[in-house]
Amino acid sequence: MKRALTALTIALSLTLPLSAFAKNNVVVVATGGTIAGAGANSTNSATYTAAKVPVDALINAVPQVQELANVRGVQALQIASESITDKELLNLARQVNDLAKKPDVNGIVITHGTDTLEETAFFLNLVVHTDKPIVVVGSMRPGTALSADGPLNLYSAVALAAAESAKGKGVMVLMNDSIFAARDVTKTINVHTNAFASQWGELGSVVEAKPYWFRSSVKRFNNNSEFNIESIKGDTLPLVGIVYGSDNMLPQSYLALQQAGAKAIIHAGTGNGSVANYIVPTLTKLQAEGVQIVRASRVPQGLVLRNAEQPDDKYGWVVAHDLNPQKARLLTALALTKTKDAKEIQRMFYEY
Ligand code: DGL
Numbered sequence: 001m002k003r004a005l006t007a008l009t010i011a012l013s014l015t016l017p018l019s020a021f022a023k024n025n026v027v028v029v030a031t032g033g034t035i036a037g038a039g040a041n042s043t044n045s046a047t048y049t050a051a052k053v054p055v056d057a058l059i060n061a062v063p064q065v066q067e068l069a070n071v072r073g074v075q076a077l078q079i080a081s082e083s084i085t086d087k088e089l090l091n092l093a094r095q096v097n098d099l100a101k102k103p104d105v106n107g108i109v110i111t112h113g114t115d116t117l118e119e120t121a122f123f124l125n126l127v128v129h130t131d132k133p134i135v136v137v138g139s140m141r142p143g144t145a146l147s148a149d150g151p152l153n154l155y156s157a158v159a160l161a162a163a164e165s166a167k168g169k170g171v172m173v174l175m176n177d178s179i180f181a182a183r184d185v186t187k188t189i190n191v192h193t194n195a196f197a198s199q200w201g202e203l204g205s206v207v208e209a210k211p212y213w214f215r216s217s218v219k220r221f222n223n224n225s226e227f228n229i230e231s232i233k234g235d236t237l238p239l240v241g242i243v244y245g246s247d248n249m250l251p252q253s254y255l256a257l258q259q260a261g262a263k264a265i266i267h268a269g270t271g272n273g274s275v276a277n278y279i280v281p282t283l284t285k286l287q288a289e290g291v292q293i294v295r296a297s298r299v300p301q302g303l304v305l306r307n308a309e310q311p312d313d314k315y316g317w318v319v320a321h322d323l324n325p326q327k328a329r330l331l332t333a334l335a336l337t338k339t340k341d342a343k344e345i346q347r348m349f350y351e352y
Contacts, residue, residue: 033113081113107161
């Protein structure tokens with residue numbers, strides 16, 4: 001009997017594809033958003049309620065993912081992503097970090113609302129120490145809509161998280177078949193499925209569950225980061241606010257943030273991070289009073305050049321380089337957990 005069983009096992013192992021035995025384990029961490037949304041009817045592609053469908057229903061709606069990996073779900077949050085605060089972000093990072101340390105977890109997918117998806121992906125890129133694939137994925141249409149994009153986005157995200165080639169690439173965003181680097185992807189269209197883009201290009205693409213790579217990020221991330229979620233205590237980060245640049249600015253917009261306890265202010269300036277001449281005195285005063293000023297830009301592409309529009313060296317200001325204001329806010333908050341030195345903070349903007 002034992003001999004027969006051994007023979008059968010050998011025969012089976014010779015006939016079944018290796019993948020049947022060697023599937024990676026992928027955990028889907030759900031946080032809400034449109035990918036978990038539901039509309040009143042199939043023609044509601046933009047009118048729906050986000051954060052309704054639980055993680056197991058999301059996974060069961062795409063049974064094909066089980067052919068790619070052993071997939072299980074964790075419900076971390078169930079909210080629209082515009083409502084995520086530093087508290088949720090820190091706790092999500094701790095959960096992802098704990099999962100990444102488990103030897104039986106090979107990859108992680110995070111389903112997330114697209115509004116602040118780029119912030120969450122960037123934050124995890126900076127504070128989670130692992131080389132396992134972490135893939136943040138969302139959708140622009142709810143699963144109830146005609147041509148919903150969520151199911152295929154989830155399928156491709158699981159394929160990416162299960163791929164050996166995706167190790168050590170940094171936190172990735174998978175949307176609309178494209179693989180983006182967390183540090184430079186941003187939401188550029190608020191109603192179409194090709195909503196995300198990076199001015200420096202995609203890392204690659206996933207087609208029929210296979211990732212195709214075309215470049216890697218040269219920036220610091222994950223294991224190469226000086227930031228670590230394990231050394232950040234509590235559920236708040238140093239308060240950093242953003243003021244959007246326009247004509248007819250008000251000094252009170254900045255003073256209100258100082259009043260609220262901001263340790264730094266991101267000036268999302270016009271053009272190359274320009275500052276109106278009647279605002280400069282307010283910013284130099286804030287800097288002198290210990291509120292770090294960071295010049296970013298409201299313009300979606302390009303980079304803010306140090307000492308170009310303003311004498312940053314003279315004022316002790318930092319420039320956000322190519323990071324958009326919302327990502328500059330997160331990097332500045334993390335930087336302030338380590339230093340108040342403007343030169344050190346500027347180094348971090350050039351390295352991450
Ligand atoms: N409320 C938005 C969010 O949760 C919906 C957008 C989306 O997820 O695509 O980010």
